[in-house]
Amino acid sequence: MAHHHHHGHHHPPVHGRNLLVTILLNIAITVAQVIGGLLSGSLALLSDALHNFSDVISLIISFFAHKISHKEASTNKTFGYKRAEIIAAFVNAASLIIVAIILIKEAIERLLSPEGIHATTVIWLSLLGIAANGFSVWLLRKDADRNMNMRSAYLHLFTDMLASIAVLAGGLAIYxxxxxxxxxxxxILIxxxxVYVGYALLKTSTRVLMLFTPDSIQVREIEASIMAIEPVKNVHHVHIWQLNExxxxxxxxxxxxxxxxxxxxxAILEQIEREVYQKFGINHVNIQPEFGKCDSKQLIVQD
Incomplete structure (x- = not known):
């Protein structure tokens, strides 16, 4: 079975240092917001602190996943740790949804039993959150475009910045x-x-972990492209999956x-490799040639 690689598809390196800076910033924000939330009685501030705490955990997961994803492959880990960042993205997306459910429950209880809030503390701490999270978002914005793990960290921080803006608006309305x-x-709105951003990322990372064919790739089009090459008679037993970014x-x-x-x-294999890379972005091709072999000729075969 011939196995070819096309190495032109790799993204520029992602910077773990920026992630470390955002972790330290979020630890500071979380501590400040917990103290401020308890002193002011603001549920929005405490919910923002809980979200920030989940961010700290998520960012730490993202940081270590980024580090170990570059470890070398071995005889018992032939792909190395290339999927570590996809797992981190999945965990972080799930945590966003769990935190959201907890916040909704607490908010409904507070709506039914309103309590007094010290607005000045809320305003100043929300401004701190906006500044720190805004800086963190700026640090990760480029990496988020090309790496699912970094995108999960970026989404945590971006929603935190929006949450802080909402908390500021609430503090001003109360004041x-x-x-x-x-x-x-x-x-509740936060x-x-x-839930909205967490579900989208959870769906994407789940598709990768389940070895589903990427949405951008049509298997029938690949079949037609290969079948057009002489002397190919049939394409069957096809598997297409995304290992990582x-x-x-x-x-x-x-x-x-x-x-x-x-x-x-x-020569035919090189042509196939070139075709599927240029048209579909597939950069690892593994073909088993056959002639007169009695096996299933269906495009998709359940192993």
Missing amino acids: YFQWFWVDPLLT ALYL DEVHLEAHIDFKEDILLSQFD
């Missing part, structure tokens, strides 16, 4: 109008947004019309 109900209402794999059996030479097969 000027004594609208105490604004605090839990904003908490939580619903967490950089690698998309194609595995297939190809039945030939004639008993070709190995040198001919190598």
